[in-house]
Amino acid sequence: MGCGAFKVVYKAIDQDEGIEVAWNEISVSGDLQSLDSLVSEVKLLKDIQHPHIIAFYDAWYDEDNLKVVLITERMTGGTIKNFIQKKGPFKLNVIKRWCKQILIGLDYLHSHNPPIVHHDIKSDNIFVNSITGIVKIGDLGLCTQLFEGKIKDVVGTLEFLSPESFEGTVSEAVDIWAFGMSVIEITTLEYPYSECKSNFGMVYRKITRGERPLAYYRINDQELLSFINDCISYKTETRKNAKELLEHPFLNILDGLSDARFISLRSDMELEKYLQELQISGTIPLLKSISSPALSSNKPDTGKGTPKNG
Structure with a gap:
């Protein structure tokens, strides 16, 4: 498997x-x-x-x-990542249902006393039942109970690590950041920070500077972007928790014509123009390329093992 x-x-x-x-x-x-x-x-x-x-x-x-x-x-559909590669893309109502179920699972873990932190939320570790559509969080091998909020080593998958993770600071918020990156991956079919081509230093600098992955700018749905922004706020005190995210307007409407559509994504040409506008306005730093391999490109997962503090 x-x-x-x-x-x-x-x-x-x-x-x-x-x-x-x-x-x-x-x-x-x-x-x-x-x-x-x-x-x-x-x-x-x-x-x-x-x-x-x-x-x-x-x-x-x-x-x-x-x-x-x-x-x-065992989940019949395998991981959400593989499921999307084989069956996707999916319409917005499907993405919303997945997000809601993942957040319910995270809220359960984070509501334990002391809280349980997963440490490695990503589409590779989220599983789907292809018959019922039920989604479940798996691969709890890095899970820890939060006793002190500090760890010696940075654990998890590099591209999904939060800025504070590199300082050894751990809270439930690291899972929320990783969930936000997973939403970017699921909706755009692009691996976060794939433009860095697995270069640890480049990814580390982007994350610690609060720079969004290029795939983020491909999304052209303001409500979805608002939802993602609440997940990947640079400061942990302004990052929403799972319970708060479940109340976000993005998840409020799970049926109806407004959700029976695919997510609006910018084409390569539209993305290039949009990035140029953001660079001119000083919103983002100068970028060399918008090249961003999709999930279907079988990009090797760089998140195996335990990356040390950069």
């Missing part, structure tokens, strides 16, 4: 229940610290039960192969 730097996921059958499940094998390489971290993750997963969070069923340690096996719910 999928693989990463340390994890391989297989489709399996639960012969007791007669259902398909996801069999996750995570390599620990005899590293006791990694094993302790995974044990903590398993304990946390057991406490998380919600309609918009991937269900956890069982776990054990395979000592012979130095792997931890996690058995979780």
